[in-house]
Amino acid sequence: MKKTIALSLIAIFIFSLIPLAFAESGGGPSGDVSANAEADAESGSGRLGVLVSAREIKEEHKERLRILKEDQRAKIEALNAEKIGRLSNLSSEKLRKIAELDKRQIDRLSALNMKNLDKITELKKERLERISKLSEEKLKRLAELDKEKLEKISDLNETEIEKLAVLNRARLKELAKLEKEKIKLELRAYKIIRVKNIKDLNDKNITDEELALLRQRFEDAKANLSAAKEELNEARKALKEAINERKEELVLLNSRFYLLKSINLLIFQLEKTKIVVKANEHISDEEEARIIADIDAQISDLNSFKAEVEAATTKEQFKELAGKLREKWRELREVKLLLHAEIVMVARVKGLVKRTEVLEKRLDKILARANEINISINVSLEMELFSEKIATAEDKYKQAQAKLAEAFNLSLTNETANIDTTKELIREVRELRKEAHEALKQAHDVLKIIVLRIRIAKLDADISADIEVEVVQ
Amino acid sequence: MKKLLFFIFVLMLISIAACKQAAKEEVMEKKEEVTAPEAPVEATGEVVVDAVGNDLNSIQIVEKDLGTEDLNELDSGLQDIENI
Numbered sequence: 001m002k003k004t005i006a007l008s009l010i011a012i013f014i015f016s017l018i019p020l021a022f023a024e025s026g027g028g029p030s031g032d033v034s035a036n037a038e039a040d041a042e043s044g045s046g047r048l049g050v051l052v053s054a055r056e057i058k059e060e061h062k063e064r065l066r067i068l069k070e071d072q073r074a075k076i077e078a079l080n081a082e083k084i085g086r087l088s089n090l091s092s093e094k095l096r097k098i099a100e101l102d103k104r105q106i107d108r109l110s111a112l113n114m115k116n117l118d119k120i121t122e123l124k125k126e127r128l129e130r131i132s133k134l135s136e137e138k139l140k141r142l143a144e145l146d147k148e149k150l151e152k153i154s155d156l157n158e159t160e161i162e163k164l165a166v167l168n169r170a171r172l173k174e175l176a177k178l179e180k181e182k183i184k185l186e187l188r189a190y191k192i193i194r195v196k197n198i199k200d201l202n203d204k205n206i207t208d209e210e211l212a213l214l215r216q217r218f219e220d221a222k223a224n225l226s227a228a229k230e231e232l233n234e235a236r237k238a239l240k241e242a243i244n245e246r247k248e249e250l251v252l253l254n255s256r257f258y259l260l261k262s263i264n265l266l267i268f269q270l271e272k273t274k275i276v277v278k279a280n281e282h283i284s285d286e287e288e289a290r291i292i293a294d295i296d297a298q299i300s301d302l303n304s305f306k307a308e309v310e311a312a313t314t315k316e317q318f319k320e321l322a323g324k325l326r327e328k329w330r331e332l333r334e335v336k337l338l339l340h341a342e343i344v345m346v347a348r349v350k351g352l353v354k355r356t357e358v359l360e361k362r363l364d365k366i367l368a369r370a371n372e373i374n375i376s377i378n379v380s381l382e383m384e385l386f387s388e389k390i391a392t393a394e395d396k397y398k399q400a401q402a403k404l405a406e407a408f409n410l411s412l413t414n415e416t417a418n419i420d421t422t423k424e425l426i427r428e429v430r431e432l433r434k435e436a437h438e439a440l441k442q443a444h445d446v447l448k449i450i451v452l453r454i455r456i457a458k459l460d461a462d463i464s465a466d467i468e469v470e471v472v473q
Numbered sequence: 474m475k476k477l478l479f480f481i482f483v484l485m486l487i488s489i490a491a492c493k494q495a496a497k498e499e500v501m502e503k504k505e506e507v508t509a510p511e512a513p514v515e516a517t518g519e520v521v522v523d524a525v526g527n528d529l530n531s532i533q534i535v536e537k538d539l540g541t542e543d544l545n546e547l548d549s550g551l552q553d554i555e556n557i
Contacts, residue, residue, distance in 0.1 A: 198521065222538075229543065236550045243557060255554045262547055273539060315557060322554035329548065333541050341539035348532055355525055437532055444526050451517045464520040 064088040064095070072099035075106055082374075083110035086117055094121035097128060105132040108139050111371060116143035120150065127154035130161060137368040138165035141172065149176035156184065163187050166470045168360050169384055170391030196468040201354045202281040203347075204288070214279040221272040228265040235261045248315075255318040259309045262325060263302050266332060270295050270302075273340045280344055282351040291343060294412065298336055301328065335411055335422055339404075342429050346404055349397045349436045354471070356390050356443055361469035363450060366461040370454075377457045382450050389443035396436035400429045 065073050065088060076087055076099060087095060087110050098106055098121055109117060109132050120143050121128065131142065131154045142153065142165055153164060153176060164187060167175060175183055195201055206214075235258040242250035274295050277288055305325060312318055363383065370377050407425035410418040454461055516523050 225543075232547070232550070236546075236553075239550065239553060243553065251557050255557060258550055258554060262551065265544060265547065269541070269544065276535070276539060319555050319557060322551045326548065326551045326555070329544075329551070333544070337539070337541055341536070344539060345532060345536060348528070348535065352525060352528055355521070359521060359525070437529070441529055444522075444529055447522055447525075448517050451519050451522055463522065 064092075067092050068096065068099050072096075075099065075103045078103070079107060079110055083107070086110055086112075086114055089114060090118065090121055094118070097121060097125055100125070101129065101132055105129075108132055108134070108136045111136050112140060112143050116140075119143065119147055122147060123151060123154055127151065130154055130158055133158060134161065134165050136372075137364050138162075140368065141165060141169060141364070144169065145173070145176050152176065152180055152183070155180060156187075160184060160187050163190060163192060163472075166192050166472050168357060168390060169387035171387075171394075171472075174391070191473045192470050193473055194468055195358055195471055196466045198355050198358055199281075201351075201358065201471075203284040204281060206279065206281055211279060214275055218272065218275045218279065221268060221275055225265065225268040225272060228261065228268050232258070232261045232265055252313075252315060252318060255322070256309055256312065259318070259321060259325060260306060262329075263306050263309070266329065267299055267302050269337065270299050270332075273337065273344075276344050277340065280347045280351075282347040282354075283343065287343075290408075291340060294336070294408075295340065298332065331419075335419065335426070338426050339407055339411055339422070342400075342404060342426060342433065343408070346397060346400050346429065346433050349393070349433055349440065350401070352440050353390060353394045353397055353436070356386075356393075356440065356447070357471055358469055359447065359463060360387060360390060361471060362463050362467050363454075365467055365469065366454065366459070366463065369461070370457065370459050375457050375459050377453055377459065379450050379453050382446050382453070386443050386446040386450065389439045389446065393436040393439040393443065396432045396439065400432035400436065403429045403432070 065076060065084075068076070076084060079087070087098060087106075090098065098109060101109070109120065109128075112120065120131070123131065131150075132139065134142065142150065142161075145153065153161060156164065160183075164172065164175065164183070167190075175186055178186065193200075235254065239251070239254040239258050242254045274292055277283055277291050277295075280288075283291070305321065305328070309318075309321055312321055360383070363386075367377060367379065367383070403425050407422050407429065410422045410425070451463065454463075516526075
């Protein structure tokens, strides 16, 4: 009995080791060795088999092309074997349709993968004729759409198709969902620009020297602000001491001192914001002028306060001025400074969206080139995700920008009734800007994976080089 | 026979303990992943890609620079004057 129990336990133990043994042999080197050995053993007959089947396929392709007229067949036979293979796999009707196009159009269409080629050749001849005039890169992007959308788009005129094909994947998908007339209307608002250097996308031109000067001024403003804060702390200490010692004259003197230091501190903060606005390349000159005028108006208000503080002599006057300054500080803290800060932040996000859009287009060019030289890099899912994230960021920042404009205009009215609405708008802008920022961070993470895949494929590509691309504004 | 049974029993105990330990380590590793602070931008070597990454991170610095948290004490000093 005992013997039986012992044997059963041993059997259980041995059985429990079996899965482990399988796991090791699956991924371990011994597995590879046996696989290689098998491959070696079969390689002789295998190679022969491949040659025979390749010849058979070639014959089959030739046979399929015989249905075409001689001049049409010549256009197709001039392509590489891979492209001929793809075209020969099409139905006779589709093959004839494609063969009627010019050589360059055939070449571009045959570069599509089989699935998209089959889909696109379902289009009527006139539509196929229009759509195949696009470059290989653009055609590839459009061919990713489903049949229904493709039909709708190929019905547009050539200029509209060209404009649409410049959009990135995500925006293209969104627009293709609309009705034909709405697509036409949307396209009218788009402007295509050619960008070689990322700086071409800036809303204003700042030279490197100007930028360096602004940076220096920003550092100086920061230092001034820090020193003003120290002085304010000392003034507060002195004021407290005077209040505790109940020395009326000293209290008034230190009140004046504290009020003047507070005003200086606020002016330095506003000056710092002014520099950041000026240094932002995505705030246009016109927009900058409006913001600077608003900041200058605040500084001017504070300087008027300063004159009033200097002229004040009585306790009541100081008390009243402290109340007024507190109110001004609240307005600056809750509306003006917050609003100006959001303008700068949203502009920064806008700049980053534009830059990543250019990178998407550059990657498209790089991947198209890889395809031409038969380097396979499968990043279509990543490219789609990258595009989606950029589109989300763009959508969010544009919403933020619209709300920001509304908040800015409301803040200029100086009406108390508008304060709450302005504050709510600023809160919404902040949320949208943060969402846009998050989407961009996710896009950047995907971008890093794409860059890595390109490296692994050993494709000699430089995404940092100034490659000219088209973007929509 | 008793010795053999005892030996198998000990062997099974050891393997169970090892399995449990391995599972625990995996859970602990996952926990660390969740609580880990945001990592700095990993450089890809591509200038434009890394520049975008750095600018994405610097937005928080700009936000802090333009913030008014450092000036919050101003209010209490002004209140002191209102109460003199």
